[in-house]
Amino acid sequence: MRSLTLGTSLTLSPSSSTPTPSSKSPLSLLIKQPPPFYPPSPRVSNESSIPRFGACRATQVVDLFPTVSPEIVVREARLEDCWEVAETHCSSFFPEYSFPLDFVLRVDRLVGMLSGFSIPPGCRRTCLVAVIGGSVGDTFLFGTEDFKIGGFDGKFSLNKGYVTGILTIDTVADFLPRKGPLRQRRTGIAYISNVAVRERFRRKGIAKRLIAKAEAQAKSWGCRAVALHCDLNNPGATKLYKDQGFRCIKVPEGANWPQPKTAPNVKFNFMMKLLNTPTTTA
Numbered sequence: 638m639r640s641l642t643l644g645t646s647l648t649l650s651p652s653s654s655t656p657t658p659s660s661k662s663p664l665s666l667l668i669k670q671p672p673p674f675y676p677p678s679p680r681v682s683n684e685s686s687i688p689r690f691g692a693c694r695a696t697q698v699v700d701l702f703p704t705v706s707p708e709i710v711v712r713e714a715r716l717e718d719c720w721e722v723a724e725t726h727c728s729s730f731f732p733e734y735s736f737p738l739d740f741v742l743r744v745d746r747l748v749g750m751l752s753g754f755s756i757p758p759g760c761r762r763t764c765l766v767a768v769i770g771g772s773v774g775d776t777f778l779f780g781t782e783d784f785k786i787g788g789f790d791g792k793f794s795l796n797k798g799y800v801t802g803i804l805t806i807d808t809v810a811d812f813l814p815r816k817g818p819l820r821q822r823r824t825g826i827a828y829i830s831n832v833a834v835r836e837r838f839r840r841k842g843i844a845k846r847l848i849a850k851a852e853a854q855a856k857s858w859g860c861r862a863v864a865l866h867c868d869l870n871n872p873g874a875t876k877l878y879k880d881q882g883f884r885c886i887k888v889p890e891g892a893n894w895p896q897p898k899t900a901p902n903v904k905f906n907f908m909m910k911l912l913n914t915p916t917t918t919a
């Protein structure tokens with residue numbers, strides 16, 4: 638059973654009460670804890686639960702905007718991408734939610750991204766996006782190089798393109814064991830999370846492009862390795878990372894390494910890649 642926490646006070650418990658257009662009930666909203674931003678594996682998408690007329694999902698509203706160019710560009714997320722980043726995250730990890738719960742979830746993620754991304758001194762965090770339909774040249778770009786809000790670049794462009802995939806990379810090392818008696822954060826290992834590609838853009842190599850860009854980013858930060866947690870029950874993602882040169886690291890018995898905070902029954906593979914390791918696929 639998976640529960641999904643919203644904001645600081647709401648939790649959706651979707652096991653038997655997964656909200657569908659006909660069955661969702663306000664009673665499924667229970668008071669609980671603050672949200673982890675790290676996502677669980679997505680629930681299997683149930684297209685038949687999507688209402689065809691009348692009420693529509695936030696995903697469908699966003700999908701009304703056409704994609705103009707087939708060219709995919711992977712770049713740092715900017716402020717104007719915020720909503721689509723939240724949208725990509727929610728439609729990928731929680732595809733079963735329909736309006737209005739999916740809208741509330743997106744707003745929650747948006748607020749979480751902009752307000753909850755405080756980074757410890759000396760650490761870095763960047764949200765990458767794969768966009769389609771934006772110009773490579775970024776002709777109308779406003780803002781300065783240094784201005785950042787959370788993992789978002791403070792620059793703003795009028796020609797933003799449509800976000801098809803997202804990935805977060807940081808050097809915060811929250812999910813790596815601390816070192817020494819002072820329990821210091823590990824350095825030199827970047828951490829990848831929140832990798833998601835919109836359903837209709839999958840299996841086109843977008844996640845591979847995001848990972849490659851993340852690795853380049855990690856190298857530019859001076860990291861020697863990248864790590865991530867992948868749900869054991871997510872064979873597609875596990876294959877993706879293995880093909881990109883990540884290896885499962887066996888966590889020592891009783892080591893009690895930190896894990897992403899999702900539902901208690903979710904088990905993770907801890908995967909790592911040394912940055913000089915070549916990948917097995919292009």
Ligand SMILES: CC(=O)SCCNC(=O)CCNC(=O)[C@H](O)C(C)(C)COP(=O)(O)OP(=O)(O)OC[C@H]1O[C@@H](n2cnc3c(N)ncnc32)[C@H](O)[C@@H]1OP(=O)(O)O
Nearest residue numbers: 830831832833834839840841842843844845865873874877
């Ligand atoms: C660290 C984390 O964040 S783990 C969380 C991962 N995210 C999710 O599970 C969210 C929902 N899923 C998704 O968003 C997407 O399916 C992703 C991110 C897992 C993959 O994104 P995509 O852009 O489709 O991956 P991409 O096209 O780059 O796939 C590269 C390779 O990975 C493997 N792969 C990707 N998805 C799958 C799948 N569903 N089943 C089997 N293999 C897969 C394949 O080997 C694929 O190569 P191929 O298409 O030539 O066979």
